[in-house]
Amino acid sequence: MRKVILYFDPAAPAILVKKTTESGEVKVVLSSKHNFVSENEIVARVVDVKSEEEISTHIDEGYSYHHIRDYFNFSTGSGVYFDERTKSYKSSYYGFVVIKDSKISLISPLVLSKDKIRAYYNILPTRFGNLPTYNEIVEILHAEKVVSIVTGEKFNKQMAAIDKENPHLTRVLVAEGRDPVNGFDEYFEPLLSFEKQAGRILADGRMDYKEVGSIIQVQKNQEILQAIPGVKSEDGYDIFGEKVPAVREDKGGLKKGENLLQSGFDPSIYVSAIDGCISIDNNTVNVLPVAVINGDVGLDSGNISFNGTVHVTGSVLPGFKVQADSDIIVDKDVEDAQLTAGGDITVKLGVVGKEAVKLVAKGNITAKFMQNVKVEAGKSVIVDDSIINCDIVCYDKISVKGKAGKIIGGKVAALNEIKAHTVGTQTETLTSLTVGRNFILESEITKKRTEVIMVKERVEEINTTIKMQFGEEIFKNPKEYIKILPALKKKNCLLLLNDLGTANASLKKLIEEAKVIEEKMKFDKEPVIIVTNKIYPGVVVNVKKSVKKIDHIIDNVKFYEDQLDKSVRFVAAT
Template identity: 30%
Template sequence: MANESPKLAEWVSFAVRDKGLTAVVSFREPPLAQEKSFTLEEFKALIEHQGFQYGVFADQELSAILDGWLQAMSDVPIAKGKPPEPSQDERLEFCFDTNPLPTPQLLENDRVDYRELGILQNAHQGQVLVRKIPGKWGEKGIDVYGNEVPSNPPKTKTLPAGQGTVIAPDGASLVSAIDGQIVYGRDQRVAVVPVHHVREDVDFSTGNIDFVGSVVVHGSVREGFTVKATGNIEVFGIVERANLLAGGDIIIRGGVQGSAKTRINAKGAIKALFVQNAVIEAEGPMVVSDSVMHSFLRAETLRVTGKRGLLVGGVTRVDHSVFARIIGSHLGTATRIEFVLLSEEKKQLTIHRTQLAKLEETLGKAEEALTKLHLIEERAGQLPLEQRQIRDRLLATRSAAYEERTTLQEEVQRLEAMLAQKTRVTIEVTAMMYPGVQLLHDHMEWHNNDFMSGCKLECTAEGWQRYV
């Protein structure tokens, strides 16, 4: 270059470090002082000759380096580039508590419910469990030559898909494929399982259970606790003055020791070893393997089987039939059995007939008003705007009423046909029915005052009939 000093070039050498982000100079042992006549301009010309364009130190700093050259020096920085900013890596956002701790629910007046611990986390099908937050490239840097220095690419994250989960089509989230319990395992994967297992008892260590799936309790359900499930509930121990609510079936292998406040309800069937002092309702059949004592039962049918096969006390309401070995007791304990299916159907039939009568009245008034408007239109040639609007509303009302009447008429015919079939209701006793047993069906009530062994009772239009 024009100002290059070959003499100075003999005493210095240049290099770059840190992937081009630092330029350094090394000096040999300096010449004698009287021969050391290098200038700042010569030094800057050498630096420029190396191609260093960015981050070169100011003149004051370069002069200080020359002035400090009293002996051999190595890797003295003379220029600093701009390092790239670190990129932000992708990260995962968990939409549930990955480490749920038992936390009693705080109620009003600073009271605490230790039965509501919030440990169990439910997921519904399609619910987002984990979101992937995109990474971001860091700002580019500049090396000492003036070139751009890209940042390292953001690191990607893999969605921790486990059993019962799927990755969304856009790849940005993990969603639940089923209804169930969220499980975050030691393998750092997220799963949704359809069955929640309680390994011991449902008590203060677990809190109440409210699950979108089926629940299996390997112990007992202790007093005052509640288990809710949209699927089935199975309890290997006893239900001890507790509540069970299932969208499917309920199986209680150890039986029910209840109280007036105990509620057990299933949309499906119920099976239990025994039932004592409880309120139990099933939309399907109910089977008890040993005994039912002083309880309120509601089911499609009831079978009390086993060696005892005892049904005594309380109220039993069924649709069709009751089977037991023994009904009542030798003490004459009041035991009431009601057949309610036809009563409920008759009630519904009465409601529909009342609705039909009101519809007929509405239709009659609409037809009368439309006839009057038609006569006015014939005389005047055209109805005024206000009366045309009234006519349009009447026509819409009449159309809706005709449609509703058709639906109700079909339902009335269905119910009348069902009642005409005179659905049979039966009670079968294989050992003994004691005095004190009351039977009720369609307002036909019968009180047993005898010791009746091995019999079958059926209600007909003439009343209760006994078959030995």
């Protein structure tokens, strides 16, 4: 009978195969450790025997692992040849032997990286502990037209790390080209967070979703960006000597915009040239003196607070706040919101509220119309169309400048002038107009006069105490009088005189401060109220502290205070 002895695992289809573990995980594993052979190792033999027992006598020495098959027609493929001398099938070089479609052949352990820049050999010591030599590898690589072969020193160093006593599959680098250097332009990374917050946690643990910090304020010389230097592109080459082109990468980083300067200590660090806020437009970081809110101030932006000027391109929605150390500009409406500015407030459309709306500015406040609004302006309030049911205090002028501009209802007070086309209504809506009152200075002077009275009383109290204890004579010549006093009385007298001097000095200072305030309360020009069309009954006119209730319609009128009788008078406005 004829048999085939296979010195490898015929079930192994490749060096590495996928295997599913008991847990369901798929792993790539070595298919068989018995299939690695070196040059001229026997891989198979055909024998003629009379019995099964005789087969063992034909097993080659040292080949403990084998499979016996009934004879079948097979052929040899790449890497396997028939040796006439030994009547056996042998390997031509180091490799992994397989049988497929009745053909015995070697699989090359050579593995190329996807980009062909590196090549590796999967190596496992054979049954005899044999490993491929450097020259053998070089010969095979040359046959594959590989030109970028590693040096013998580098190859042998890797091979020396293989433990023949404890063999396992090792991947050895045998060829290496050069990686391309992908270039990119200089870009910037932030040195502070540009992200909005979800909100602010309040003391009671609740979240205020209106405080999202959408305005990122920065100070002059604050570090903003760090430059990442650009890299020049350099082509590489693969193991076959072919060019591997470099690519120009887009890192998607930030770009440097306005008002950013290199720091003096690190050229890669960029600092803010001004006090301002961060603005990012098309991935370009700018520091701007004006905080621009594109759209409405609402849930997306949250409340706004900035140490410069704020420009809102939309509206300020109900329940939200805008605070600016400089100006506030709103391109649309303000509805039941609060605005506070260190400079001017400009609302290009209207301001409408219920109870929450309030505008406070140290400068001018301008709007198309106002309804149910509380207003405090350090300078003037200028409105195009109408002021309806508003509570306004300003320290220069109130002007409703439209041809049909009107003031209806509410309390409107200006330091120097109020001017409108129409005031009040035919239905006699209660409306209060006041000029010539500086409520801040009046409060200050009242407080100061109260302090003067208190200090005067203290002076009188000390004077009375001194007279009772030492008599009137002490005030004629205090120094001589004190000399003749006993020590204890002298001490008490000096303390009282010192208190009196301190109180008199305080009194003098308070009187001078009161005079300064009184001077500020004087007017360069007498305050007036001008109504160019009609003022209706129901309107109360206050000029300084003089009052006049309008009881009939008056046309084209200017109200002022008569300096003699301190009453409200009026004349034609023009």
